[in-house]
Every structure is written in C-alpha cells, then in structure tokens.
Amino acid sequence: MHRPSTKGDNLRPGGPLDVEALAAFVGVARERSFTRAAKAMSIPKSTLSKRVVALEARLGLRLLQRSTRAVQMTDAGRVLLERAGRLLADLEDAERAVLDHEGAPRGLVRLTAPALVTERLLGPVLLDLLRQWPSLSLNVVATDRIVDLIEEGFDVAVRTGSPSDSSLIARRLRPWSNVICASPAYVERFGAPREPDYLREHACIVFKPPAIDPVWSLRRGRRSASVPVRGRYTVSTQELALDAARAGLGIANLAEFLVEADVRRGALLPLLPRWTVPRGDLYLLYPSHRYMGSGARAVIEALTKHLAIRGRAPADRPRAG
Numbered sequence: 001m002h003r004p005s006t007k008g009d010n011l012r013p014g015g016p017l018d019v020e021a022l023a024a025f026v027g028v029a030r031e032r033s034f035t036r037a038a039k040a041m042s043i044p045k046s047t048l049s050k051r052v053v054a055l056e057a058r059l060g061l062r063l064l065q066r067s068t069r070a071v072q073m074t075d076a077g078r079v080l081l082e083r084a085g086r087l088l089a090d091l092e093d094a095e096r097a098v099l100d101h102e103g104a105p106r107g108l109v110r111l112t113a114p115a116l117v118t119e120r121l122l123g124p125v126l127l128d129l130l131r132q133w134p135s136l137s138l139n140v141v142a143t144d145r146i147v148d149l150i151e152e153g154f155d156v157a158v159r160t161g162s163p164s165d166s167s168l169i170a171r172r173l174r175p176w177s178n179v180i181c182a183s184p185a186y187v188e189r190f191g192a193p194r195e196p197d198y199l200r201e202h203a204c205i206v207f208k209p210p211a212i213d214p215v216w217s218l219r220r221g222r223r224s225a226s227v228p229v230r231g232r233y234t235v236s237t238q239e240l241a242l243d244a245a246r247a248g249l250g251i252a253n254l255a256e257f258l259v260e261a262d263v264r265r266g267a268l269l270p271l272l273p274r275w276t277v278p279r280g281d282l283y284l285l286y287p288s289h290r291y292m293g294s295g296a297r298a299v300i301e302a303l304t305k306h307l308a309i310r311g312r313a314p315a316d317r318p319r320a321g
Contacts, residue, residue: 024051105298106135113158118142155296171284178277185248196225203250204229218275
C-alpha cells in the first residue's frame with residue numbers, strides 16, 4: 001500500500017483517531033466527490049479536505065486517490081470504509097438513544113413547503129406539535145420556490161412531484177390530484193361539460209404562472225386530454241380561484257384537499273367525474289447524511305401520521321441520482 005508523505009512531526013502516524021475525520025472520509029468515499037460530500041454534510045470543502053488529509057497522516061496510508069474528475073478509494077480506503085461506516089452508525093445510534101432517553105422533542109426545526117400546502121395541510125399539525133412539546137421551536141417558510149435544504153439550512157421539506165435530489169431521503173405521503181368543479185348556480189345557468197374538450201366553450205377560472213398558456217390535462221384510464229382553457233378571470237393563487245368558483249364565475253381546476261369541504265356541503269359540484277387531474281405525489285424530504293435531532297424526527301413522524309394515505313405506511317428511500 002502506498003504511504004503518503006509524512007513531512008513534519010504533525011504528519012507522523014500515531015495519536016487518537018478523530019471521529020470527525022472518519023466521518024469526512026466516509027462521506028467522501030460514499031459520494032466519490034469532495035464537493036458532493038461537503039454539500040451533503042453541510043461543511044466547507046476545505047474543512048473536509050483537511051480532515052481527510054489528517055486521517056491519512058494519522059494512519060500513514062493513502063486512503064483516496066484524487067483526480068480532477070473523480071475520487072477513488074485505495075485498498076486501504078476500502079478496508080477502512082467497511083469498518084468506519086459501521087462504527088459511525090453505531091455512534092449515531094448511541095447518540096440518538098441518549099437524546100431519546102432525555103424525553104421530549106426539543107430544539108429548532110426549519111421546515112419549508114409550498115404556500116398552499118403549508119396553510120391548508122401542515123398548519124394544524126404543526127400547531128398541535130408546538131402545543132404538545134414546549135421545548136420545540138419551528139421556523140416555517142412557505143414558498144413555491146425549490147429550496148436547497150443543505151445549502152439553506154432546512155431540516156425538512158414537503159414538495160409535490162418527483163424529487164430528484166439524490167442526497168435526500170424521500171417519503172411519499174399521498175397523491176396530489178385536482179378537481180374540475182363549479183358552483184351549482186354556474187352549472188344551472190351554463191350546464192356541465194360532458195367531455196374535457198367541452199371546457200373550451202366554458203368560462204374557466206385560470207390559475208397560472210405568468211407567461212404560461214393555461215392548459216388543463218386530464219386522464220381517464222389510458223386516455224388523456226390536454227385542453228386550452230380561457231376565461232375573464234386569471235389569478236396567481238388557488239385561493240382566489242376557489243373564491244371565484246364559489247361565486248359562480250366559472251369552472252375551476254383546484255387541489256382536491258382545497259375543495260373537499262365545499263364539495264361535501266354542496267357549495268361546489270365536481271365535473272367530469274370519470275376523468276382525473278393528476279398532479280403527482282406529495283413527498284416529505286429530509287437530509288440523509290447528517291444527524292437528525294429529536295425535534296426533526298417528531299415533525300417527520302407527525303406529518304407522516306396525519307398526511308400519509310391511511311392504511312399504507314410510506315417507506316423512506318434515498319432518491320436515485
């Protein structure tokens with residue numbers, strides 16, 4: 001095995017093993033990149049590099065072969081990775097057990113989610129958590145922007161669609177579907193569309209981002225339909241579209257969880273019942289390469305309990321890169 005240069009007394013083998021240096025090596029070895037490992041571990045790349053160099057000096061062995069394109073493990077590195085990975089997992093379990101023994105969730109948890117999801121789905125759950133655990137603090141950022149959890153220091157995120165960040169654990173909570181609906185007064189006056197294409201003839205309440213042509217996509221088994229819609233009222237939030245639909249101003253395409261109470265009491269009527277308007281799934285995301293405190297675990301467990309599909313336990317799984 002190749003031994004690195006040990007110029008200077010501080011680079012000679014010997015001295016206690018540094019757990020942070022071991023963690024730095026394991027992170028780089030698993031990610032095969034100093035840059036990706038530094039991002040996943042939320043530490044500067046220069047600090048990560050110094051810790052790995054110090055570990056190699058302590059052992060008197062080269063653990064990683066660096067190049068401009070990739071990082072490869074040496075034979076010594078592969079041996080150390082197998083054992084150090086188990087050691088760090090055991091240490092993390094021990095730390096978690098000690099903190100769990102202390103009892104109540106505590107500390108600050110930063111969470112981000114789309115505004116509509118935060119206000120309509122997460123709010124009551126988070127308020128219950130704060131009432132239940134006085135030592136827990138929450139910093140909730142409601143935004144439709146895709147936030148970099150590691151870079152911006154968030155512990156948990158709720159997102160729609162299919163997450164693509166391979167450094168995060170993704171827990172599927174529930175499907176997200178929309179409902180095509182209108183008020184009884186609108187249907188009585190203008191009738192209900194029998195097929196998706198009939199939507200072209202109706203006044204639709206258009207919810208859309210700027211500069212995006214409004215097209216509603218529907219599914220029925222293997223059939224699909226994409227219908228350009230138009231109307232006199234264009235809005236940037238689903239809450240405004242909901243108000244307009246209640247007032248009988250047109251047909252709206254709204255999140256199912258947003259309109260379910262109105263549908264139950266008859267204030268809105270679902271249209272095109274044989275067609276669905278899928279939007280993807282609702283996911284809970286959190287970093288996989290750093291210790292999770294008792295507060296973050298409490299938030300994740302509470303959101304999973306209240307938002308997941310009943311009778312179907314969601315699984316934690318890292319995203320494929």
